[in-house]
Amino acid sequence: AMIPSRLFSARLRLLEGMGRWTPSTQAVLGPGWLLPQHASPRLLSVSCADGAKHQEPRRKKLLSEKQLKRHFVDHRRVLVRGGRGGDGVSCFHSEPRKEFGGPDGGDGGNGGHVILRVDQQVKSLASVLSRYQGFDGEDGGRKNCFGRNGALLYIRVPLGTLVKEGHEVVADLSHPGDEYVAALGGAGGKGNRFFLANDNRAPVTCTPGQPGQERVLFLELKTVAHAGMVGFPNAGKSSLLRAISNAKPTVASYPFTTLNPHVGIVHYEDHQQIAVADIPGLVRGAHRNRGLGCAFLRHVERCRFLLFVVDLSVPEPWTQVEDLKYELEKYEEGLSARPHAIVANKIDLPEARARLPELQARLGQKAIALSAATGENLEELLLRLKDLHEEHVANELARGRQPLRW
Numbered sequence: 001a002m003i004p005s006r007l008f009s010a011r012l013r014l015l016e017g018m019g020r021w022t023p024s025t026q027a028v029l030g031p032g033w034l035l036p037q038h039a040s041p042r043l044l045s046v047s048c049a050d051g052a053k054h055q056e057p058r059r060k061k062l063l064s065e066k067q068l069k070r071h072f073v074d075h076r077r078v079l080v081r082g083g084r085g086g087d088g089v090s091c092f093h094s095e096p097r098k099e100f101g102g103p104d105g106g107d108g109g110n111g112g113h114v115i116l117r118v119d120q121q122v123k124s125l126a127s128v129l130s131r132y133q134g135f136d137g138e139d140g141g142r143k144n145c146f147g148r149n150g151a152l153l154y155i156r157v158p159l160g161t162l163v164k165e166g167h168e169v170v171a172d173l174s175h176p177g178d179e180y181v182a183a184l185g186g187a188g189g190k191g192n193r194f195f196l197a198n199d200n201r202a203p204v205t206c207t208p209g210q211p212g213q214e215r216v217l218f219l220e221l222k223t224v225a226h227a228g229m230v231g232f233p234n235a236g237k238s239s240l241l242r243a244i245s246n247a248k249p250t251v252a253s254y255p256f257t258t259l260n261p262h263v264g265i266v267h268y269e270d271h272q273q274i275a276v277a278d279i280p281g282l283v284r285g286a287h288r289n290r291g292l293g294c295a296f297l298r299h300v301e302r303c304r305f306l307l308f309v310v311d312l313s314v315p316e317p318w319t320q321v322e323d324l325k326y327e328l329e330k331y332e333e334g335l336s337a338r339p340h341a342i343v344a345n346k347i348d349l350p351e352a353r354a355r356l357p358e359l360q361a362r363l364g365q366k367a368i369a370l371s372a373a374t375g376e377n378l379e380e381l382l383l384r385l386k387d388l389h390e391e392h393v394a395n396e397l398a399r400g401r402q403p404l405r406w
């Protein structure tokens, strides 16, 4: 589970055991709606339920939009410093009855580099700290002992991390296993043995180790996936991802459950794998920085095709599609024209099913009506995903490019 959802659930436990829960079926978009009135029964835990008997639940504080954005970690400023090189040593060989032992001060070891490495287990930049110091090299020793080099320090980052220095993009870690040396370790110093020469048989000079490189880098996550799911909060994107893939994003009846994109892999019988990203809820006016703003729309940028997830339990569901397209277009021109499918979710609810014919008519395009909750008609979506994927592969090959492989 991601950190933000844990924060939410901690807050929500206060309301558990109350039995007042009703599933919220629609998200009403306004400034004060960011947390639910009722907690989901999923979060029930015994210890807290006991506690609830004795104490009055506290009033929940509403998260402001600003606080909400703080939970959403897809960019980070990091200070990286390579390890310092070890110092060289100045000393002379000494042994009983041997009067002029030569210089035998060893060199210091090199400082360790700090390296960014893509790790597909890592899903967000939340685990990245604000500063990293590489391992120092060891100092040299007597008897020509060289210091040990500092070990490499790896920072694990998710696939699709963009590395910027100032405004310049210095690396784009968009392939599994990609690495980028963020800061070089300093070179080790030389011991006096190094300075031994024919004209100087007894050098006393030795040099100190160099400090490691220091850089301030900006990491930015752009989720890489085949398909990106976009939809309003509570549309059921996370439920859908759970239903079709191995991913387990949190599902709850309040908007903005998902604050970080999740990527799930859909496995087909022919061993094909399609990566689907669950992208945080978009709201009307996102381009004017409402809700989570449109910062997270950069995750959509790299999705090869889109799934518009529409909540059929809300009146006039077709406006959702128009609004989603509008917001996407505001963010980047042409984004709404990506290959896409329209998914009408929550068909298990009777009022939702009744709205379907009108939705189809208004869109002038087929919508895949399904229920993430009951699993009804998921096959149609899976087949459509496969078609979209094949289209993408054919397109990329035609342009002489390598299609995204998972």
Ligand SMILES: Nc1nc2c(ncn2[C@@H]2O[C@H](COP(=O)(O)OP(=O)(O)OP(=O)(O)O)[C@@H](O)[C@H]2O)c(=O)[nH]1
Pocket: 023, 024, 231, 232, 233, 234, 235, 236, 237, 238, 239, 240, 250, 251, 252, 253, 254, 255, 256, 257, 258, 259, 280, 281, 282, 345, 346, 347, 348, 349, 370, 371, 372, 373, 374
């Ligand atoms: N009846 C019904 N309820 C559903 C269905 N799919 C999702 N829900 C409910 O809708 C609510 C929201 O589901 P989520 O999957 O968390 O929605 P989301 O789009 O990921 O929401 P955010 O992460 O907040 O953007 C939950 O209470 C789900 O149980 C469905 O097919 N039928």
Ligand SMILES: [Mg+2]
Pocket: 237, 238, 239, 249, 250, 251, 257, 258, 278
């Ligand atoms: Mg979600």
